[in-house]
Amino acid sequence: MTLSRKIPALLALGALLLGAGCGAGERTPVAAEIDEPSYREGQQLKNQGRNNEALAAFLRVIEKRGEQASAESHLEAGLIYLNNIRDPLEAAHQFRKYLELQPNSKQADLVRGQLENAKRQYALMLHGPNPLEAVQPDLQEQIDRLTRENTELKAQLAAAQANAASAFVRLPRVAAEADPAGGSAATPAAMPPIVTTNDAAVAAAPPPPPAPGGSSAFFASPARPATAGTSAKPAGGPPAGRTHVVQQGEGLFGIAKKYYGAGSMARVQAIYEANRDVMKNENDLRPGMELKIP
Numbered sequence: 001m002t003l004s005r006k007i008p009a010l011l012a013l014g015a016l017l018l019g020a021g022c023g024a025g026e027r028t029p030v031a032a033e034i035d036e037p038s039y040r041e042g043q044q045l046k047n048q049g050r051n052n053e054a055l056a057a058f059l060r061v062i063e064k065r066g067e068q069a070s071a072e073s074h075l076e077a078g079l080i081y082l083n084n085i086r087d088p089l090e091a092a093h094q095f096r097k098y099l100e101l102q103p104n105s106k107q108a109d110l111v112r113g114q115l116e117n118a119k120r121q122y123a124l125m126l127h128g129p130n131p132l133e134a135v136q137p138d139l140q141e142q143i144d145r146l147t148r149e150n151t152e153l154k155a156q157l158a159a160a161q162a163n164a165a166s167a168f169v170r171l172p173r174v175a176a177e178a179d180p181a182g183g184s185a186a187t188p189a190a191m192p193p194i195v196t197t198n199d200a201a202v203a204a205a206p207p208p209p210p211a212p213g214g215s216s217a218f219f220a221s222p223a224r225p226a227t228a229g230t231s232a233k234p235a236g237g238p239p240a241g242r243t244h245v246v247q248q249g250e251g252l253f254g255i256a257k258k259y260y261g262a263g264s265m266a267r268v269q270a271i272y273e274a275n276r277d278v279m280k281n282e283n284d285l286r287p288g289m290e291l292k293i294p
Helices: 003-027 037-047 051-065 071-085 088-101 108-127 131-165 199-203 252-260 265-274
Strands: 242-245 290-293
Touching: 037 051, 037 071, 051 071, 071 088, 071 108, 088 108, 131 252, 242 252, 252 265, 252 290, 265 290
Parallel strands: none
Antiparallel strands: 242 290
């Protein structure tokens, strides 16, 4: 082949190679994703609070580079969809694409957390909020209050059972009296036990009817000796000006019982009314709080 014939063939081959190189350059992105003009524009718009325009810029990057080469734009679009557009379904799609492309990146764990957040938001949109979440903050406080009241009621029940067991008073037998006719009167049978809760009930009981044979026998409960260190309670209720420092685990029932002898609702309400300046409700008790005892 002569030289004149080789030159056109070489020129054609060079043009073919040049065209193939240009076509490959158009299909393969050369610049890094974060250097794309649309990506930089999206960051600026996002910083200015123009989230819809920023989202459009990031989507242009994805469209230009393709989904397999736009991990950072997928992440930015997902955050805008989740936090600003309120579209958790589309946000979840964008987060999945990022994790598919960058499963081991430094942000992968954070993106997985955002994906779970998007799933929860989507579930709330479908089914509504969980009613238990509204009462959850008060649930533990109610459990603690009920536990304290249960413990106090058990203690009161045990004390009442002990008092009932010791409240039986048995009257003494009366000796046989001489009969005026020379005999002796039959000894009356022992009286059944009388149940009483205090000495005043026994003292106020009426005397029994006359015994057979015309004589009368008076039955009375033997007087109990005074106990050392005890004295009659003064009339007029508890003294004024008392205060109580709340201890750990105490409730108003226990405090009322300590000062009044019983933890009734009336006593609990009285203590609460006297301390409404420091208590929000009847369960608002904190260790170290000083309460006025009316």
